[in-house]
Amino acid sequence: MKVYKFGGSSVGTPDRIKGIIDLIIVRAERENCRAVVFSAFQGVTDQLIETANLAAAGRADYTDNLKIIENRHLEAVRALVDIHHQSNTMAVIKMLLNDLDDILQGVYLIKELSPRSKDFVLSFGERLSNLVISRALVSAGHDCEFLDARTLIKTNANFGNAQVNMDVTQSNITAHFSAHPLLQIVTGFVASTDKDETTTLGRGGSDYTASILGAALGAEEVQIWTDVDGVLTSDPRKVTRAFPVETMTYEEALEMSHFGAKVIYPPTIQPLMSRGIPIRIKNTFNPSGFGTLISADALPGKYSIRGISSIDDVPLLRLQGT
Ligand code: ADP
Ligand code: ASP
Ligand code: MG
Numbered sequence: 001m002k003v004y005k006f007g008g009s010s011v012g013t014p015d016r017i018k019g020i021i022d023l024i025i026v027r028a029e030r031e032n033c034r035a036v037v038f039s040a041f042q043g044v045t046d047q048l049i050e051t052a053n054l055a056a057a058g059r060a061d062y063t064d065n066l067k068i069i070e071n072r073h074l075e076a077v078r079a080l081v082d083i084h085h086q087s088n089t090m091a092v093i094k095m096l097l098n099d100l101d102d103i104l105q106g107v108y109l110i111k112e113l114s115p116r117s118k119d120f121v122l123s124f125g126e127r128l129s130n131l132v133i134s135r136a137l138v139s140a141g142h143d144c145e146f147l148d149a150r151t152l153i154k155t156n157a158n159f160g161n162a163q164v165n166m167d168v169t170q171s172n173i174t175a176h177f178s179a180h181p182l183l184q185i186v187t188g189f190v191a192s193t194d195k196d197e198t199t200t201l202g203r204g205g206s207d208y209t210a211s212i213l214g215a216a217l218g219a220e221e222v223q224i225w226t227d228v229d230g231v232l233t234s235d236p237r238k239v240t241r242a243f244p245v246e247t248m249t250y251e252e253a254l255e256m257s258h259f260g261a262k263v264i265y266p267p268t269i270q271p272l273m274s275r276g277i278p279i280r281i282k283n284t285f286n287p288s289g290f291g292t293l294i295s296a297d298a299l300p301g302k303y304s305i306r307g308i309s310s311i312d313d314v315p316l317l318r319l320q321g322t
Helices: 014-027 044-056 062-080 083-110 115-139 166-179 206-217 250-258 266-273
Strands: 002-006 033-038 144-147 183-187 190-192 198-200 221-226 247-249 279-283 292-295
Touching: 002 206, 014 033, 014 062, 014 115, 033 115, 033 206, 044 062, 044 083, 044 115, 062 083, 062 115, 083 115, 115 144, 115 183, 115 190, 115 198, 166 206, 183 206, 206 221, 206 266, 247 250, 250 266, 250 292, 266 279
Parallel strands: 002 033, 002 221, 033 183, 144 183, 221 279, 247 292
Antiparallel strands: 190 198, 279 292
8 A cells, every 4th residue: 555745846737737637547546545645736835924924014915925826726626627516616715715814814913923823824735735636636537535634643732843643643544544445635734733723744744744644554655756756866956967866775865855855854754764664756757767765675876875965054153152
């Protein structure tokens, strides 16, 4: 059994989403995939942050941003959901955006954005994208269910970077999946506290959502689908000759990601490493490529160095005193 995750880079436009739907239809049954985690549409999380910041600054034009976000999702519905289910899906989107508008109106009035409100605002990115994609999959003839991960993944109240309570989360996931045999389309990044307040798992956290699910379900593999051919020897935006690393150990992947390789969110690795579940990084735009397989017993590479990563803008602090 497998768990897939598609990042924002794979769901930027309706055309790209269409490609992913075809990919899921071809692979999910064959590979016994039980859950697919999606991020927000590309750029939407950043747009939500910007919108919330505008509202907190008392700028009434935050509503322009909201309109852009709404139009983007409605356009995706028109392109991907069959005509009979479009108006119902659009109604749900409008309802969600009304909720979002209510909270932003509050932020605008009191000119204050608490970490708690910010997490609630950000949750709309994944809730909207997964709603549209799940309806699009059903329209394409593939049965599935939308799953709001906030109902299963429980965290502390460290808004913006919440810590997961693995025991409760594990039993919630096991119970849910044993009662829901259909493919689950799961909101990445979002979770909730024991008081049902919305939290998020840190930027890039949808990878972690897939890892939590894969670990709890005892998956045979978790696949992270993105826009590059796997973990590359270095950041392709900085090094044009970077090339994919076919296999690497969990420790090597941890080190690369901790020190700047954005392709995997660092907390993703631990839950899978402790259960020996391999992680495969795959390219949505080159599905037949091998990608990168991260596991306990990676083959020694051709080179003595697996990869090089870097972090920008690191301040160096020198403490000196009497
Ligand atoms: P997603 O939206 O799929 O989660 P991300 O933007 O979070 O995608 O991560 C993929 C990006 O990570 C790539 O497009 C690439 O620019 C960047 N990246 C940085 N370092 C590496 C690396 N060593 N290997 C692969 N990608 C890297
Ligand atoms: N949408 C969230 C972000 O942009 C989570 C993710 O993409 O993994 O950080
Ligand atoms: Mg990412």
